[in-house]
Amino acid sequence: MSNVSVRSVDAVPAPLLRAGKFLFDWIPLVILTVLWEYASGTAVPAEILPPPTRVVGEIQELIVSGEVYSHLFTSLFRIGVGLGLSIAVGVLLGIGMARLDPVEDFFEVLLALTYPIPKTALVPLAILWLGVGTETAVLIVFLACLLPIVLNAYNAAENVDKNLVWAAKMMGTDGRQLFRKVVIPATIPEILTGVRQAIPIAFIALVSAELIASDEGIGYLILTAGQVGNYPTMFANIVIISAVAFFAVRGYELLRERVLVWT
Amino acid sequence: MDVSVRELDASSVVSVLKSLYSLILVLVLWEVVTQLGYIHYYFLPPLSDVLARFVELTQSGEMLDNAYLTLKRAFLGLAIASVLGVIVGILSARNRVANWFFDPIIKIGYPVPIIALIPVFMLWFGIGDTSKIIMVAVGTFWPIAVNARDAARQVEQNLVWAARMMGTSDWKLLWRVIMPAAAPGIVTGLQIALPLSLIITFVFEMVAGGGGLGALEIQGVRSFQSTQTYAAIIAIMLVGLALDRSLRVVRGYLLRWT
Numbered sequence: 001m002s003n004v005s006v007r008s009v010d011a012v013p014a015p016l017l018r019a020g021k022f023l024f025d026w027i028p029l030v031i032l033t034v035l036w037e038y039a040s041g042t043a044v045p046a047e048i049l050p051p052p053t054r055v056v057g058e059i060q061e062l063i064v065s066g067e068v069y070s071h072l073f074t075s076l077f078r079i080g081v082g083l084g085l086s087i088a089v090g091v092l093l094g095i096g097m098a099r100l101d102p103v104e105d106f107f108e109v110l111l112a113l114t115y116p117i118p119k120t121a122l123v124p125l126a127i128l129w130l131g132v133g134t135e136t137a138v139l140i141v142f143l144a145c146l147l148p149i150v151l152n153a154y155n156a157a158e159n160v161d162k163n164l165v166w167a168a169k170m171m172g173t174d175g176r177q178l179f180r181k182v183v184i185p186a187t188i189p190e191i192l193t194g195v196r197q198a199i200p201i202a203f204i205a206l207v208s209a210e211l212i213a214s215d216e217g218i219g220y221l222i223l224t225a226g227q228v229g230n231y232p233t234m235f236a237n238i239v240i241i242s243a244v245a246f247f248a249v250r251g252y253e254l255l256r257e258r259v260l261v262w263t
Numbered sequence: 264m265d266v267s268v269r270e271l272d273a274s275s276v277v278s279v280l281k282s283l284y285s286l287i288l289v290l291v292l293w294e295v296v297t298q299l300g301y302i303h304y305y306f307l308p309p310l311s312d313v314l315a316r317f318v319e320l321t322q323s324g325e326m327l328d329n330a331y332l333t334l335k336r337a338f339l340g341l342a343i344a345s346v347l348g349v350i351v352g353i354l355s356a357r358n359r360v361a362n363w364f365f366d367p368i369i370k371i372g373y374p375v376p377i378i379a380l381i382p383v384f385m386l387w388f389g390i391g392d393t394s395k396i397i398m399v400a401v402g403t404f405w406p407i408a409v410n411a412r413d414a415a416r417q418v419e420q421n422l423v424w425a426a427r428m429m430g431t432s433d434w435k436l437l438w439r440v441i442m443p444a445a446a447p448g449i450v451t452g453l454q455i456a457l458p459l460s461l462i463i464t465f466v467f468e469m470v471a472g473g474g475g476l477g478a479l480e481i482q483g484v485r486s487f488q489s490t491q492t493y494a495a496i497i498a499i500m501l502v503g504l505a506l507d508r509s510l511r512v513v514r515g516y517l518l519r520w521t
Contacts, residue, residue, distance in 0.1 A: 025363070025366070025367060027363075028363065028364045028366075028367050028368060029367045029368065029371065032368070048386060048387060105281045105284070105285070106284075106285040107285065108282060109282055109283055109285055109286045110285055110286060110289065113286065113500065113504075114500075116500060116503030116504045116506070116507045117496065117499055117500045117503055118458055118461050118462040118465060118499070120378075120462050120465060120466050121461075121462070121465045121476075121477065121496065121499050122496070123466075123469065123481075124469065124480045124481045124483065124484045124492050125492060125493075125496060127484050128305070128306060128484055128489055128492060129306055200374065200376070203376040204376050204377070204378050204462065206376075207376045207378045207379045208378050208462070208466045211378065211379075211381060211382075211466065211470050212466065212469045212470060212481070218379075219379065222379055222382050223382050223470070225382075226382030226383070226386055227382075231386065234382055234383065234386075235383070237379075238375075238379045238380065238383065241376060241379055242374065242375040242376065242379070245374050245375070245376050246371075246374045246375075249374060
């Protein structure tokens with residue numbers, strides 16, 4: 001009897017079971033979307049809350065017409081440059097502060113004073129210096145991402161296994177080689193954690209900068225579409241930037257699993 | 264008494280100087296370079312001018328009025344988000360139906376760069392206080408709910424069983440067992456949400472105006488009074504420092520038993 005029941009479960013192929021569970025898991029979102037579709041135009045005016053079908057149609061249109069690509073590219077470029085700079089500077093600064101006392105003495109108080117300032121509050125300052133546009137957005141993304149990366153690199157470099165360092169030194173590794181061959185590889189997992197923390201922050205910083213001071217980019221599209229009353233476009237762009245942020249984090253996590261095979 | 268005096272010997276003075284010299288260096292450089300006119304006044308006014316402006320704005324009451332507006336918006340939004348977030352978080356941790364319902368919503372909602380919704384909230388609720396408060400509440404809800412949920416999930420099952428065996432009711436179980444055991448995680452969520460609430464408030468104020476430190480700051484840029492922008496940033500830094508410190512103190516007090 002028990003044999004039979006086990007076999008009947010086995011008879012359903014595993015992918016199908018997984019697909020079924022997936023569908024079941026996402027039913028609440030389907031319910032909400034259907035509710036939204038019906039509420040729009042009945043409970044709330046359709047201008048204020050365009051129905052999902054309308055928003056999806058708008059996304060399709062933005063993609064087919066190619067209108068969104070240049071803005072999306074601008075936004076991604078800003079994130080890429082800002083995040084890249086913050087990784088380069090943050091790793092150097094974090095490891096430097098952990099391994100060299102003069103570097104720590106110099107930067108510690110400066111970091112302690114600047115870290116309670118939300119970096120998006122520096123957008124007006126960036127406008128003062130760099131005007132409205134890509135440089136301002138890159139600067140804000142860079143500053144916002146710097147701290148999580150510095151902190152993770154610092155903690156990792158502080159806690160590098162002493163035995164590894166001693167062993168390397170005993171074999172005659174000099175200072176620079178010690179850095180390149182021992183300290184940096186040992187800190188990579190935590191640096192990647194720092195980058196993982198920085199990605200969502202980068203998107204918040206980017207959108208803030210583009211809302212306040214930009215003439216391009218998805219944030220700018222959202223704001224201007226709202227200002228001229230083109231609400232389906234506004235919602236479509238919000239969905240686009242959210243999806244990009246979601247897949248950026250997801251893609252990064254998948255990539256990290258592939259790269260960090262030894263941990 | 265004696266101990267503290269003895270501790271103030273030469274080495275501790277040296278270590279304090281060592282940790283502060285870079286700050287002093289930067290501030291002195293700022294003042295000297297700007298006084299010599301190497302940097303255009305609009306980009307970087309001398310530190311003394313910025314401080315004078317800061318004092319002036321503080322004395323006229325403008326700074327405090329704007330700080331009050333910002334803090335009011337951030338705190339009210341945060342308070343709403345804390346209540347809702349903790350309720351939703353604990354419900355999804357302890358109840359399968361609630362978890363089934365909220366899990367996909369949290370999965371989709373958490374990664375949204377919530378700042379992007381500011382134009383939506385301007386459309387729905389206008390640019391006044393209400394709109395800003397709701398925006399802060401929506402934005403800070405996610406980290407609070409996720410941290411409360413994860414913390415409540417990890418409550419040791421033995422504690423729950425022991426309480427159950429002694430006949431603890433559902434309500435008491437929640438207040439006496441689950442809430443205290445999940446408290447560290449809930450406070451962590453609040454620590455993540457607090458700076459986020461300030462970020463949302465500042466950006467909203469910069470985009471939509473209506474007073475507050477963010478509006479004061481961007482006004483300085485628009486009216487070519489960069490001293491006002493710098494003075495507002497000093498105020499923002501002080502607010503951030505004060506809130507960060509006090510949250511640590513509160514954390515230490517609330518979690519003194521851990």
